[in-house]
Amino acid sequence: MAIKIENLSKSYDGRQVFENLNMELTEGQITCIMAPSGKGKTTLLRILIGLEQADRGKVAGIEGKDISVVFQEDRLCENLNVLSNIRLVQKEKTEIREGLEAVGLLDCCHQPVRELSGGMKRRVAILRALYAKWDILFLDEPFKGLDKEMKERVIQFLKKSCEGKTVICITHEEKEAEALGAVIQYF
Numbered sequence: 001m002a003i004k005i006e007n008l009s010k011s012y013d014g015r016q017v018f019e020n021l022n023m024e025l026t027e028g029q030i031t032c033i034m035a036p037s038g039k040g041k042t043t044l045l046r047i048l049i050g051l052e053q054a055d056r057g058k059v060a061g062i063e064g065k066d067i068s069v070v071f072q073e074d075r076l077c078e079n080l081n082v083l084s085n086i087r088l089v090q091k092e093k094t095e096i097r098e099g100l101e102a103v104g105l106l107d108c109c110h111q112p113v114r115e116l117s118g119g120m121k122r123r124v125a126i127l128r129a130l131y132a133k134w135d136i137l138f139l140d141e142p143f144k145g146l147d148k149e150m151k152e153r154v155i156q157f158l159k160k161s162c163e164g165k166t167v168i169c170i171t172h173e174e175k176e177a178e179a180l181g182a183v184i185q186y187f
């Protein structure tokens, strides 16, 4: 079942963020949502994942599904090491070595997150979301702070790990959407 967004409106203190937004996000593929800064992409994502309420309109296709999210902020446990951060959300004891290796985190997997660089933390946040149990994965500008080479590695791993699954990714970069093999939704 697709995610259907129907006539969704949201304002803050009388200031309209978006009005009568309609969108259909196909399941089993990666969709990139693109819009200029301030148009309300993060607000839309927060409504989709239930952290915010729309003023009007409805969303179908998410209720009852397991969701996993990479927020713009890493939201990691700074005093836990990389492995423990990932294991926190892991329902099944899946082998995570492949992911650590793919995104270049194997050598630092026992290091507390507080000692990592911004780009390393980003990769931990992405891996943690990927290894959680989910039907729909939401990513809000997930590659911010990654250099070109690392971004390509992470995108390749994401693409491979998410094949046939439903992923909603907010990005400003068409190149990222293309590399992910994503369908682009402008709004």
Ligand SMILES: Nc1ncnc2c1ncn2[C@@H]1O[C@H](COP(=O)(O)OP(=O)(O)OP(=O)(O)O)[C@@H](O)[C@H]1O
Residues within 6 Å of the ligand: 012, 017, 035, 036, 037, 038, 039, 040, 041, 042, 043, 044
């Ligand atoms: N909690 C809030 N209270 C008041 N206004 C808010 C709140 N959250 C967002 N806004 C406003 O809603 C508008 C849309 O913000 P949002 O972060 O959703 O945009 P965005 O498209 O994700 O932007 P960016 O690409 O810069 O991240 C902005 O004008 C912002 O100031």
